[in-house]
Amino acid sequence: xxxxxxxxxxxxxxxxxxxxxSLMSDYEVIDCIENAETAEILCLRVxxxxxxxxxxxEGDSSGLKSAANIKKLxxxxxxxxxxxxxxxxFIEKAREGGCESFWYKNENTDELTDIIERTxxxxxxxxxxxxxxxxxxxxxDQLTPRELAVIKKLAEGKSYQxxxxxxxxxxxxxxxxxxxIYSKTGFHSNVQLISACIMSKLVLxxx
Amino acid sequence: MTMFLDIFLMFLIIAIIYLILIxxxxxxxxxxxxxxxxxxxxxxxxxxLGNKLPLVVNDKMYELVYNIKGSPLTDMRKDFECLYERKxxxxxVDESLRNKYSNSFFIKYNDRIYCIEERLFAxxxxxxxxxxxxxxxxxxLNLCKLKExxxxxxxxxxxxxxxxxxxxxxxxxxxxxxxxxxxxxxxxDCLAMTRHLxxxxxxxxxxKKVSALWQQIIVGFSAPASSTPLSQNGYEELQRVSxxxxxxxxxEGTLPTGAAQPIMLKLLREALNNAIRHAxxxxxxxxxxxxxxxxxxxxxxxxxxxxxxTKMGGGLxxxxxxxxxxxxxxNISNEERFEIHLNFPKTLRS
Numbered sequence: 168x169x170x171x172x173x174x175x176x177x178x179x180x181x182x183x184x185x186x187x188x189s190l191m192s193d194y195e196v197i198d199c200i201e202n203a204e205t206a207e208i209l210c211l212r213v214x215x216x217x218x219x220x221x222x223x224x225e226g227d228s229s230g231l232k233s234a235a236n237i238k239k240l241x242x243x244x245x246x247x248x249x250x251x252x253x254x255x256x257f258i259e260k261a262r263e264g265g266c267e268s269f270w271y272k273n274e275n276t277d278e279l280t281d282i283i284e285r286t287x288x289x290x291x292x293x294x295x296x297x298x299x300x301x302x303x304x305x306x307x308d309q310l311t312p313r314e315l316a317v318i319k320k321l322a323e324g325k326s327y328q329x330x331x332x333x334x335x336x337x338x339x340x341x342x343x344x345x346x347x348i349y350s351k352t353g354f355h356s357n358v359q360l361i362s363a364c365i366m367s368k369l370v371l372x373x374x
Numbered sequence: 375m376t377m378f379l380d381i382f383l384m385f386l387i388i389a390i391i392y393l394i395l396i397x398x399x400x401x402x403x404x405x406x407x408x409x410x411x412x413x414x415x416x417x418x419x420x421x422x423l424g425n426k427l428p429l430v431v432n433d434k435m436y437e438l439v440y441n442i443k444g445s446p447l448t449d450m451r452k453d454f455e456c457l458y459e460r461k462x463x464x465x466x467v468d469e470s471l472r473n474k475y476s477n478s479f480f481i482k483y484n485d486r487i488y489c490i491e492e493r494l495f496a497x498x499x500x501x502x503x504x505x506x507x508x509x510x511x512x513x514x515l516n517l518c519k520l521k522e523x524x525x526x527x528x529x530x531x532x533x534x535x536x537x538x539x540x541x542x543x544x545x546x547x548x549x550x551x552x553x554x555x556x557x558x559x560x561x562x563d564c565l566a567m568t569r570h571l572x573x574x575x576x577x578x579x580x581x582k583k584v585s586a587l588w589q590q591i592i593v594g595f596s597a598p599a600s601s602t603p604l605s606q607n608g609y610e611e612l613q614r615v616s617x618x619x620x621x622x623x624x625x626e627g628t629l630p631t632g633a634a635q636p637i638m639l640k641l642l643r644e645a646l647n648n649a650i651r652h653a654x655x656x657x658x659x660x661x662x663x664x665x666x667x668x669x670x671x672x673x674x675x676x677x678x679x680x681x682x683x684t685k686m687g688g689g690l691x692x693x694x695x696x697x698x699x700x701x702x703x704x705n706i707s708n709e710e711r712f713e714i715h716l717n718f719p720k721t722l723r724s
Contacts, residue, residue: 176546177546177553179550179556180550190586198618200611201611204640204647205611207643208643208646211619211650212618212619213619226608226636226639251548251549252545324534358530358533365537365541371541371542
């Protein structure tokens, strides 16, 4: 019997996930908690095989950060990241943290049970792309990875110089990327751009 | 011929010597030249003897003091005092300027900003006073502009933070709505299938499907171990988890609520994590007896540390940074046992 921990702060989504896992044979939900950092504590002494981890959890705790911490201490626990946020960086961060699989939440829990089965059989399931959202005059897939990286850093409140240092490019390159983003999206200021990206959940600082 | 040449050379030598002397005379450095040189300095300067008698004042300083004072410069101490009376208040001068010109004060005259500094120096026999002034108008205006821009950026950041919070809240609401729609959909399916089953009670396949569907919905509503929203009772969840991991949380007093609750929860999670990981503790003690009066909280555990505490790890350091941002003081003592002492500000005590 596989022991499963669910980390989810929405009562209704929690019900749906618990229901889906409970109906699977050989799977038992040992607990359902709302905060990702609490999951780190539970892993220290409670044996478990799988964690279904939300990203934005109660108290603004990041499921991605906690998943990475758990993987460092307990590499045998498999983790499936479950989110409805289309932030382009989440898939990459989940991979970097060592999470086995990634699921964009939807009402189809059969998709989740399939991912759970395959993950426990040793597969790693990741979506090929992030959901596409509208940003100004374009859709998010029309932005290059570098442009998305610049937007993410801007949303974190970084200056052009700090962005240049962190992305290992010159400040002129950062300016060039920003110009290109403006001309594609039709925005004229960073505030317009960042608020549009955050409203569409393309970037979510802090997670 | 030779004599003519000698006479010519002699006149030539005399002419050269004459020209050199004229040149030297015209370029000699006399006291008035020193005075003119001081006038050419880009900043107002005032030198005087230790007994306050003015020695040298350049035009710029003379003009500045005369226009402020309205009378000639005769007593260096009075001249300095008349400048000091026009000193700008501390709030009117940016902190970076105050730090840069730490021994100076600032005055405003004719829409220009001057920084004034008095220096004392002495040779073997006499003492001298020097008053320097520097026109820092451009620097001052740039800093004012920078301050305005920083304020604007701060406001933009606040607006951005509010957008982020709204966005997260909207997402939560959307998840809630999606889940509700999904449950309503399942209910609809169930009702339609049950209705169909009632019309065809002999259909065993349909009966199984309907039963499974109802089971799924009923499990969904009853299964969660903590179906109450934790944002309302996060302490209870932590208590429950602490029992599950075999490290009880014992609280003396009442844990804070309101604005202090999310901070306290984060703190307790970090403390519980550390107590189990680094000290294999079985109990975590929280002392919050006089919280509303003193804002004091003490946290310790009954564990035995696997190695002596020497410095804070990443978790504690980032927690401390986070606490300081909220105005909470955190201290660690490690004499008899490892203890965390916190002091919450008044604003977080209600």
